[in-house]
Amino acid sequence: MFLQRTALVSLCSLLYCIPLLVSQQTAFCQDSVFESKPVMLQETGAGEGPAWNPKLGLLTSGEGNINLRSRDGQTSVYLSNAGSNGLMFDREERLIVCEPVRRRVTRIDADGKTHVLAETFSGKKFNQPNDLAMDSKDRIYFSDPQYGDRSTMEMLDEDGRPIEGVYCIYPDGRVTRVISHEVDRPNGLVITSDDRFLFVADNNNNTEGGARKLWQFELKEDGSVNLDSRKLIYDWKTTRGPDGMKLDSKGRLYVAAGINLPNPPFETADPPSAGIYVFSPDGELLEVAPIPRDETTNCAFGGDDSRTLFVTAGGTLWSIQTKTPGK
Secondary structure: OOOOOOOOOOHHHHOOOOOOOOOOOOOOOOOOOEOOOOEEEEEEEEOEEEEEEOOOEEEEEEOOEEEEEEOOOOEEEEEOOOOOOOEEEOOOOOEEEEEOOOOEEEEEOOOOOEEEEEOEEOOEEOOOOOOEEEOOOOOEEEEOOOOOOOOOOOOEOOOOOEOOOEEEEOOOOOEEEEEOOOOOOEEEEEEOOOOOEEEEEEEOOOOOOOOEEEEEEEEOOOOOEEEEEEEEEEEOOOOOOOOOEEEEOOOOEEEEEOOOOOEOOOEOOOOOOOEEEEEOOOOOEEEEEEOOOOOEEEEEEEOOOOOEEEEEEOEEEEEEEEOOOEO
16 A cells, blocks of 8 residues: 555645636646646536547436537437446447446447347346446456445345445456455446556445545456455545546546535545546556536546546536546
8 A cells, every 4th residue: 555645645736736716827737637627518418427439529428318429519319218327438439338227238339239248147137337447358347336225236145245346248248256345335447558457446435434445456367356466545535435537648547536515424525625536657646636516426538639538527527638648
């Protein structure tokens, strides 16, 4: 584990050089990873799952649908009644969808045909497939937490304990569970470009004392996880924990986390902290770009040069220009 830097690194890092809430003219920190302040693009329709496609534009999950923001900024419903959360395009530009409502993971081909990639494991239905990551061998990893009502959960271990796990879908269709009880409630996932590490956002945000932590695990050559390698990267303690996250081309991690207003009795907001937390490849907190809308749920790189970071927060959509393109 590494030591968290005192008071969230520094006032300059925490408040993103205090540009957003104090003055739109304030200069950035010279070593900031960002080139612009967060700008709101939409007031509605962007609850989760941003995914960029160079031909279509940006897809988001919101209001029960998959919504499209075209390259020229026009908004429309891409797929109605999708019941989706995390979204991701594979290398063939097919859309991979976490469907917590239908409790499955699907793929939508270019012709619109839907294929179910994972719906059950050991004969039991998944909880609420949430977020996605893919390694260089086209293995798809997804998290399967359970938020809200837990009465319909089927994923139980031999002792009857609920399992909120992480799974891997292999290109041949096999599905394996790679994490069981090593995290409290997995949410966002990301894999480094060399396939060495899997980062897991552990966000039990509707339980008093639940985990709000970011973990790193080593990946094995066969796609399984070295569970003994678990390393704590950051702990949000009593505020809202980490959600979706992405990597840039230099291996820095951009994590949606925090909250601006308290959500008693589960989450505090001292200090207000919702935004994008940026960590170095070594796990050092570098800075925080505050988003003044709860809750900051996810992010994705896009644009022609992959230097626009799109951020979903409370149904709204934001953009921030970065100095380094996304992975």
